[in-house]
Amino acid sequence: MRNILKKYWLVVLTGLCVGAAAVFLTAEGNPANMGFCIACFIRDITGAVGFHGAGVVQYVRPEIIGLVLGAFIISVIRREWKPTGGSSPMTRFLLGMIVMIGALIFLGCPLRMVIRIGGGDLNAIVGLLGFVVGILIGVVPLKLGFTLKRAYKQSKVEGLIFPALMVILFVVSILAPALFKSSVEGPGSQHANVYIALVVALIVGALCQQSRLCMAGGVRDAVMFKDFKLIAGFIAIIVAVLVGNLIVKGSLAFSFEGQPIAHTDGVFNFLGMALVGWGSVLLGGCPLRQLILAGEGNTDSAITICGFVAGAAVAHNFGLASSGAGIGTGPVLIVVIASLVILALVSVFNIAKGEK
Amino acid sequence: MDYIATFYTHLSAMRTHKELKKRGADARLAPVPRKLSSSCGTCVFYTADAPMLECMDSDYEAVYGAQGENYTRLSYKE
Numbered sequence: 001m002r003n004i005l006k007k008y009w010l011v012v013l014t015g016l017c018v019g020a021a022a023v024f025l026t027a028e029g030n031p032a033n034m035g036f037c038i039a040c041f042i043r044d045i046t047g048a049v050g051f052h053g054a055g056v057v058q059y060v061r062p063e064i065i066g067l068v069l070g071a072f073i074i075s076v077i078r079r080e081w082k083p084t085g086g087s088s089p090m091t092r093f094l095l096g097m098i099v100m101i102g103a104l105i106f107l108g109c110p111l112r113m114v115i116r117i118g119g120g121d122l123n124a125i126v127g128l129l130g131f132v133v134g135i136l137i138g139v140v141p142l143k144l145g146f147t148l149k150r151a152y153k154q155s156k157v158e159g160l161i162f163p164a165l166m167v168i169l170f171v172v173s174i175l176a177p178a179l180f181k182s183s184v185e186g187p188g189s190q191h192a193n194v195y196i197a198l199v200v201a202l203i204v205g206a207l208c209q210q211s212r213l214c215m216a217g218g219v220r221d222a223v224m225f226k227d228f229k230l231i232a233g234f235i236a237i238i239v240a241v242l243v244g245n246l247i248v249k250g251s252l253a254f255s256f257e258g259q260p261i262a263h264t265d266g267v268f269n270f271l272g273m274a275l276v277g278w279g280s281v282l283l284g285g286c287p288l289r290q291l292i293l294a295g296e297g298n299t300d301s302a303i304t305i306c307g308f309v310a311g312a313a314v315a316h317n318f319g320l321a322s323s324g325a326g327i328g329t330g331p332v333l334i335v336v337i338a339s340l341v342i343l344a345l346v347s348v349f350n351i352a353k354g355e356k
Numbered sequence: 357m358d359y360i361a362t363f364y365t366h367l368s369a370m371r372t373h374k375e376l377k378k379r380g381a382d383a384r385l386a387p388v389p390r391k392l393s394s395s396c397g398t399c400v401f402y403t404a405d406a407p408m409l410e411c412m413d414s415d416y417e418a419v420y421g422a423q424g425e426n427y428t429r430l431s432y433k434e
Contacts, residue, residue, distance in 0.1 A: 010390075080394040142366060150364035150415050153434065212396050217387075225386050225398075284366075285396060296394060352367055 008232050014204075014211040015233035019240025021200045022115045025063070027248055028192035032260035033119040036063060036204075037112035038287035039103035042305070043312035043321075044188050045169070048180040051309065052316035056186025060173040062198040064291065065166045070205020071295030072163040080209075083159025085299030088148035091346060092300055095279045096307020098339045099287065101314065102275025104321040105268050105332060106130075107261055109287045110215030110276060114234060118241025120252045121259040123269050130270035134277025135219045141347035142224070142281065148350060151300055159297035162305070170198070187261055205292060214289040216280035263326045271336050272322075278343050282350075358422040359407055359430075361400045362388055368415035369398040375411040376402050392420065392427060407431065 022035030034040055040057070047058030075081040103109045106127045108116060113131060116124035173180055174194070183189040191197065207213070211233065218231035245252055256264050263269070280286045283304055285293065290308075293301035315321040319330025363369040369385060376383040383402035388395065402408075407419050407430050420427040 075394065078394075143370075145367050145370065147365045147367035150368070209394060210390075212390065212394065214396060217396055221387055227387050229387070289396070293395075298395075 007229060010207075011211040011213060011229055011233040012236045014207040014213045015236025016240045017207055018111070018204055018213070018233075019115070019118065019237040020244055021204050022237075023241055023244030023248060025192045025197060025200060028196055029190055030192050030197075031187040031190045033116045033121060034108070034112060034187065034261060035115060037108050037115070038064070038067075038291060039100055039109035039308070039312075040107075040112060040187070042100070042287070042308045043104060043316070046309050046312040047188065047316070048173075048182065050181055051313040054316040054321070055181075055188075056183050057188045057316070058181040058183045059188040059191055060169065060180055060182075061191070062170065062194050063201040065170045066198045066201025067205035067208070067288070067291045068163055068166045068295040070202035070207075071209040071292040073202070074206035074209050075296045078210075081159070081297050083154040083156055083297040083299065084151040085154045085158060085303075087151040087300045088350070089300060089303045091148055091350070092283060092304045093307040093310070094342065095283050095346065096290075096304040097311035097314065098342060099276050099279035099283070100308040100311025101320055101335065101339060102272045102279065103287070104312065104315040105272030105327065105336065106276070107263065107272075107322050110273075110280070111237070111286070111288050113273065114215065114237045115241050116259070116262065118238045119245055119259070120254040121262050122254055122256045123259060123262050123264055123266070126266045126269045127273040130273035131215075131277040132219055133270075134274035134279075135216060135281050136223065137274075138278040138281030138347070139220060139223055141351055142220075145352045145354075146282065146347060146350050147352055148282070148284075151298070154297075154299055158299055162294045162299070162302035205295060208288065208292045209296060212289075215286040216277060217285060217289065219277075220281055261324055263322050263324060265322075265327050268322065268327045268332065268336070275336065275339050275343070278347075282343070282346060357404065357406075359402050359404065360389070360392065360420045360422050360427065361402070361412060362392060362417045362420075363397060363399065363413070364415040364417055366398045368413040369400055371413040372411055372416060373400045375413070376400065376404070376408060379408065379411060381408060381411075389425070389427075391425065392418075
């Protein structure tokens with residue numbers, strides 16, 4: 001029993017804190033079932049700097065900045081900050097784009113998927129099925145010898161650039177908010193107080209760095225190693241969100257229809273999250289984990305986040321992103337199929353020689 | 357004696373795991389213990405009479421001797 005406690009306490013505590021933070025931030029003004037969403041919030045920042053023109057989703061989200069800097073600060077204190085990089089950066093950029101497009105078709109990263117489940121949104125269960133199937137597909141090339149090659153030690157400057165960009169973004173957004181686009185209606189207009197959001201995210205970022213919480217890693221480790229540590233964090237988030245919503249709202253309505261910032265197209269909810277699951281396994285972590293690793297000095301993860309930004313811009317500029325009204329008006333199906341083909345090609349062509 | 361080998365890639369862990377098993381060591385793949393790394397890579401736990409460094413794939417990072425949860429680094433490759 002002591003061993004189980006010792007193994008699980010930190011990741012479960014982190015999951016509970018992430019879930020509680022999500023409910024808290026929604027009560028403070030963030031959109032419903034979106035207290036935390038890495039994909040949505042990176043997309044909002046992408047809009048705030050004018051990379052896409054969807055007026056309802058533009059805002060400099062301090063949560064993203066706080067997660068990266070929370071991980072950065074704790075890793076420096078614990079002497080775990082280590083600038084590394086050089087592991088197939090262009091492939092990672094491309095995978096990042098696909099993961100983001102998939103997430104915006106579903107309307108949420110794996111973290112928001114879990115938060116939506118805790119909020120009673122049954123569409124997110126369909127998303128979860130797609131996510132798990134995507135991960136199971138991605139595990140196959142991993143077992144066959146898939147590799148994006150090793151990362152190498154980098155200079156301190158290289159590792160510092162991404163956290164520094166986050167600091168600059170935050171400071172400029174406070175000193176000169178007029179430089180950024182900011183939604184006056186829609187999800188982008190709904191947000192908690194900047195400083196409250198930043199502090200919550202700093203704490204969550206530090207906890208995630210210490211516990212290595214990862215949505216994709218949870219399923220992957222359970223399947224590949226029968227190791228259930230990370231998935232315990234995943235479940236803890238759902239429990240915390242369920243209980244938190246019950247406390248705040250007094251009741252929970254489980255349904256497909258009428259859920260906040262969600263659509264009911266099951267096929268695309270499934271396919272969107274399948275792209276996210278498959279892409280995340282190839283990348284070695286979900287979007288939340290990429291933010292944390294980037295804070296720790298991992299420049300491959302920083303490049304992946306640049307891919308997320310590009311993916312968000314593409315998703316909104318080409319009508320691929322869904323909304324509460326349904327899937328986008330652009331060539332969504334074609335892009336989903338093309339993305340699946342790209343993931344298959346990346347999977348096959350990166351299986352090391354002699355392993356096939 | 358128990359040992360843990362850590363790696364720069366998952367593939368490298370798989371290759372070493374295979375090699376160790378071929379040479380008769382009792383080996384298994386697992387996530388790297390948090391105490392050893394903040395990254396989320398794959399490691400190999402193995403039991404053998406010696407660290408068997410000759411089995412390590414070229415992308416291995418370090419080999420530790422393990423006594424419970426106390427680890428002593430025996431070898432490191434940057």
